[in-house]
Amino acid sequence: MRKILRFILWVFVVVAATGLSFVLYASIAWRTTPPHAFTLNGPNPTAEIIGTNTYTCGNSWMRKNQYGIWEMYLEGSPIEIGAKRGALSHNLIELQEGYFIDQIKQIIPSEFYLRFLKYFIAWFNRDLEKNIPEEYLREMYGLSLYAPDKFSYIGNNYERILHYHSAHDIGHAMQDYMLVGCTSFASWGKYTPDSSLTVGRNFDFYVGDDFAKDKIVCFIKPDKGYQFAMITWAAMVGVSSGINEKGLTVTINAAKSKPPTASATPISILAREILQYAGTIEEARAIASKRKIFVSESLLIASAADGRAAIIEKSPHQSGFFQPDRDFVVCANHFQSKVFETDPLNLENIEESSSMSRYQRMTELIETLAPISPRKAAVILRDRMGPGGSNIGMGNEKSINQFIAHHSIIFKPEQKQFWLATKPWQMGPYICYNMDSIFSESNQLNIEHEIIQPGKTIEKDPFLQSEAFKNYLKFRVMKKIIKSADKPVDLPVNNFQDFIKLNPEYFLTYQLVGDYYMKQYIYDSASFYYKKTLNKCISNKWEREMIEKNLNKCQ
DSSP: OHHHHHHHHHHHHHHHHHHHHHHHHHHHHHOOOOOTTOOOSSSOOOOEEEETTEEEETTEEEEEOTTSOEEEEEEESHHHHHHHHHHHHHHHHHHHHHHHHHHHHHHOOOHHHHHHHHHHHHHHTTTTGGGSOHHHHHHHHHHHTTSOGGGTTTOOHHHHHHHHTTHHHHHHHTOSSOSBOOEEEEEOGGGSTTSSOEEEEEEOBOSOTTTTTTOEEEEEEESSSOOEEEEEOTTOOSOSEEEETTSEEEEEEEOOOOOOSSOOSOHHHHHHHHHHHOSSHHHHHHHHHHOOOSSOEEEEEEETTTTEEEEEEEOSSOEEEEOOSSSEEEEOSSOOSGGGTTOHHHHHHHHHSSHHHHHHHHHHHHHHHOSOOHHHHHHHHTOOOOGGGOOOOTTOTTSSOOSOOSEEEEEEGGGTEEEEEOSSTTTSOEEEEEHHHHHOTTSOOOTTSOOSOTTOOBOOOGGGGSHHHHHHHHHHHHHHHHHHOOSGGGOSOSSHHHHHHHSTTOHHHHHHHHHHHHHTTOHHHHHHHHHHHHTSOOSOHHHHHHHHHHHHHHO
C-alpha cells in the first residue's frame, strides 16, 4: 500500500510540475511584444468625423453605405495602413472583438477551460510571428495602437491582433466541429455568355450573427505590390476573398486536417500575400510554395491574364494543384488533385462530411444554368436545396446556402468588377464595384461620390417575401430557446408540432425535440424523435453517429 501511495504521489507531483511548467511557459510565450523598429513617423493618426458614419484620416477614409456595408479606402506603408485603419475603425474593432469573445464563451462556457485555452493558444502559436511576413506584422502593430484595452486580460493589444489571425485556422483545425464550410466556383469559355471568367463564393465562417453585421469592403493602395480589394472585418489584415488590379482573385476553402502541433503561416495571410503580389496563377503558385501552413486549405485562384481558374491545395506536409479539363471548376471542402486522390484523410472527408453534397449540387447548377452570368451566379450561391434539387431543410450544411454566410461575392476578373451580397446573408441585393474606376488616377476616391456602380445591382432574392422564409426566421429564434431549455416552462411553443412545421425537412428540427425530451428523461418521446431524425438528410457522419448514440441510450 505504501508503494502504491508513493507511486500515486510521484505521478501527482510529475503532473503538477508539468502543468505548472506549461502554464509558466505559455504565460511567457503570450507576452509578445512588437520589435522596436515598429514605430510610426510622427504622432498616431486620428480620424475626423465629417458626417453620419463617415470618417477621414489623411487620404484614407471609411463610411457606411445605404446597404449597411462599410466602405474603406487605405493607402501608405504597412504601418501607416494599419494605423489609419485603426483610427478609422476603432469602434468596430472593439465591437467585433466583443462579439468574437462572446461567441467563444458560448462554445466554451467554463472559465477554467477558457483560461486553459488562452495558455494553449499561446503555446500553440509560439512561432507565429516567424511565419508572417514583416510587412503584415507592421500593419497589425499599427492596428493594435487602436485596439481596446478592456480586453487586456486576454493579452496586450498587439498580441491579440496577432493571435486572432490564426482563429480561422484553429477553428477549422478543431473542427470536425465545422465553423467553416464554404463553397465556390469559377466558370469561363463556353460556360459564360462572353467567354470571360465569372467567379462566385460563399464564405461560411460563422462566429455569430452579430459578428457578420459590420463587414467591410476595403480598397488598399499599398506602397509595394498591386492595389486590391478584399471583403473583411475590423482588425483583419488577412484575406478570405479578394481581387487585385491585375484581375486576379483569391478565395479560401477549408479542408480536413489532422490536429496540428504548432502554428505556421495563417491561410488568410498567405491569401493576402498572393493577392498583393501575384498577377497570374503561376505567380500565385510560386508564392504558395514558399509558405508552410498548419491546416489543410484550398485556394481558388482565377486570373484575367490566364483567362481561367485553378485550385492550389495545401496541407501542412504537401501541396497539390488542380486544373480542370473543362471550362469550370468547383471548390468545396475536399481536395481534387492527384497528390491527394489516395490520401486517407481526404477520402474520409469526401465520404463523411457535407463537402461532396455541396460540390455535386453546385456542379449540377452550373451545368443546368450555363452560360453563367453574374445574375445566374447569384442564383447558384442562394440555392437552398440538396443534390438533385432535393428538399433537405433550410440551414442544412449540405446546402450551398446555409443561411450563415459572413459574405457572398461574385467576381468578373477581366472586367475588374465584383458584386457583394447585402443582408440578410446572400439573400439581399448584390451591389457592384469596379476596380478600375476606384483606383483610376483621374478619378481619385472622393468621400462625397458614390462608388457603387449604378444600374448593375442584382436584385434581392424573391424568397425573402415568402412565408417559408418568415418561418425560417422564427425557427432560428426557437431553435436557440429549445436548445437551452431545461424545463417545460422555458419553451417558446405549447406544442412541438408548431415548431416542426417551421422547418419540417431539416433533421435538426427533430433532433432538438429529441434532445429536449432526453433532458427531461422522457425516453419514449426522445426515441420517437431521434428515429424521425434518422429518416431525414443528416449533414455528416458524426452528426448521425451522435443521434444513433442518443437513440441507443433511450432504448
